Amino acid sequence: MLIKSSRLSDCHESDVTPEAIYLSRRRFMAGSLAGAALAGLPGLGLADPARYADVDAASAVPEWFSDKLSSVRWDAVTVKGEAITPFKDATHYNNFYEFGPDKGDPASNAGALKTEPWSVVIDGEVGKPGKYALEDFIKPYQLEERIYRLRCVEAWSMVIPWIGFPISELIKRVEPTGSAKYLRFETLVDHEHMPGVQSNFALIDWPYVEGLRMDEAMHPLAILVVGMYGRILANQNGAPLRLVVPWKYGFKGAKSIVRISFVAEQPKTTWQSLAPDEYGFYANVNPSVDHPRWTQAHERRLPSGLFSPNIRPTLMFNGYAEEVASLYAGMDLRKNY
Ligand SMILES: Nc1nc2c(c(=O)[nH]1)N[C@H]1C(S)=C(S)[C@@H](COP(=O)(O)O)O[C@H]1N2
Numbered sequence: 001m002l003i004k005s006s007r008l009s010d011c012h013e014s015d016v017t018p019e020a021i022y023l024s025r026r027r028f029m030a031g032s033l034a035g036a037a038l039a040g041l042p043g044l045g046l047a048d049p050a051r052y053a054d055v056d057a058a059s060a061v062p063e064w065f066s067d068k069l070s071s072v073r074w075d076a077v078t079v080k081g082e083a084i085t086p087f088k089d090a091t092h093y094n095n096f097y098e099f100g101p102d103k104g105d106p107a108s109n110a111g112a113l114k115t116e117p118w119s120v121v122i123d124g125e126v127g128k129p130g131k132y133a134l135e136d137f138i139k140p141y142q143l144e145e146r147i148y149r150l151r152c153v154e155a156w157s158m159v160i161p162w163i164g165f166p167i168s169e170l171i172k173r174v175e176p177t178g179s180a181k182y183l184r185f186e187t188l189v190d191h192e193h194m195p196g197v198q199s200n201f202a203l204i205d206w207p208y209v210e211g212l213r214m215d216e217a218m219h220p221l222a223i224l225v226v227g228m229y230g231r232i233l234a235n236q237n238g239a240p241l242r243l244v245v246p247w248k249y250g251f252k253g254a255k256s257i258v259r260i261s262f263v264a265e266q267p268k269t270t271w272q273s274l275a276p277d278e279y280g281f282y283a284n285v286n287p288s289v290d291h292p293r294w295t296q297a298h299e300r301r302l303p304s305g306l307f308s309p310n311i312r313p314t315l316m317f318n319g320y321a322e323e324v325a326s327l328y329a330g331m332d333l334r335k336n337y
């Protein structure tokens, strides 16, 4: 089944979601997040209640997050006709090399990461640089649920309901100068709690660094994320703050962000530095530009198994072409991979 992407303006799913699904979501919200969340539910449903059935409640929810939950705009952007990936898969099949190179390592090891207190540095070419406590950093923003496809460069994919806000909102607030041409994102380095950073897996020059061109970061689909599946972000998915850029390969989405720098030059990013022939700065999902070692024409939608491999064609810009193609008008996407 090939699903056309929905436009930003055309992506509310409430009109096609049976009430039972909405009610079941309500039960989940009531059960795991307490009454506060119910107040904010505008009656929009979710794609598949079964996808929320296996969500583990977070063991500790900081006040800044529970305060925000009551005003989340649910289902602000969604993916029509594609099932949401089970929570278990989204939280047990991860890439987060700081916690080890295997898909199960982040789930096993990231629990030890201390996400509170947390602060984020904003620096570089901005009028309002600063170091913010996370709760102050988040305070100004209206949180939204964004259900996005996530396409890893390794050719597997998921559909994940994130909770976050457009990074454009932050950019406007900190007043970039005329020389700010790119954003550079940096992940925490914690030698004590990140086995992948201490170990001999020294291929990567920590911290993990990612970047976006200013106009890409200003695009309304690019978000900073603090939650998933109606709850706070799991550590293995990049708590307490990560980037999600749905039209790009997953590696652009830096996790556990501690610094966002506004810079004049294109930042040297982690995977690009490691293997420049295989991973570029742009990393736009593109079925017609193969990775040197495998095709990108298809992907494995998780969960996938031997008897139901769940292979589907990869969509240009991961299905978001209508929204983002104009950012790359006139660019050779084969050269700028
Ligand atoms: N700091 C950091 N961020 C990271 C990674 C990483 O190893 N370290 N892996 C990236 C890759 S390759 C992918 S596909 C996504 C996976 O996000 P998920 O585990 O939440 O699905 O995170 C990205 N962000």
Ligand SMILES: [Mo]
Binding pocket: 095, 151, 152, 153, 154, 249, 250, 251
């Ligand atoms: Mo990835």
